[in-house]
Amino acid sequence: MSTKTDRLNLRCSAATLETLKAAAEVQDQDLTSFILGAALDRARKVLAEDHSLRLTPREVLDLERALDADPEVVPQLAALIRGARTPSSASAK
Template sequence: MPREHAETGRVELRLKPEDKAVLARAAALERLDLTSFILRAALPRAQDVIAQSERLKLSERDSLRVLDLLENPPAPTERLTRAAKGGFVLE
């Protein structure tokens, strides 16, 4: 059965020979090719960096303010009331 090849991107790394040798040796010890070894280490770290960057961080004071607004929302403005009824006009 023929194998389907997913479209892949190519990334090039410029390494000092001694760094490449270390990575290659570690990959061999794990019975992985160099690409798989690097991806196994780099992808989880990249996902962590993205998750931390997208996470909203609030101070205790701001957290309490958000909770207060959720429990005691302000009265809607006239403009918001019109928008909710379908009468919203961009100004």
């Protein structure tokens, strides 16, 4: 377990503080744990999204070409889709 040595200060309105306190209480957490947990969750999502959405210039060109290309029919997928439609149309008869 890492030692907590750094400090984070922030300012907010009285209404914001009351909202945060009420939410922390509902979650049965102290205010620090509630705010830190929420902030860490959001930070991890932002970093994961940034990591997964970052493309190299080459990847951007490849993606643009793929989006501009004519659609390719995959016979197995087309058959699967036709098969998925059949039961619902049969039950309608």
